[in-house]
Amino acid sequence: MLEVFHIIAHVAAWTGLSAGMLVALIALAWFVPLARSLAITCAITVAAGYGGLIYGYHTGRADVTKEWDAANARAVAEAVAREAAASAALDAKYQPVIAALQRDASDDKRRITEYEKTLKSSARCRLGGAATLLRRHK
Helix, strand or coil: CHHHHHHHHHHHHHCCCHHHHHHHHHHHHHHHHHHHHHHHHHHHHHHHHHHHHHHHHHHHHHHHHHHHEEEEEEHHHHHHHHHHHHHHHHHHHHHHHHHHHHHHHHHHHHHHHHHHHHHHHCCCCCCHHHHHHHCCCC
């Protein structure tokens, strides 16, 4: 018996009708045959409408999910294409500059190496060990 009250309370909360109103409608449908057939017809209509609504929601949700997945796949493909185009444009613009800077750096390194060789091959300082004393001289 207590389960019946829980079911009535649940239906009352779901429909927005008070529990007393639901009990009165159930009693009316139970005791009046014309109201009973009307209640059964309404219950079948509501159940069919609810089933149709749930089916439509599920089907529509699946369609929307498919559309979102397709849009996400297109967005990823477009992003990859944009990245490739940007990379190609940057390479075309800056690769010659980078190559020139690398050539300059290798030339500078070669000149430094040659200069260091000339320093090693030249004679020692004429002052000898006293050359460090000049740093303290003011």
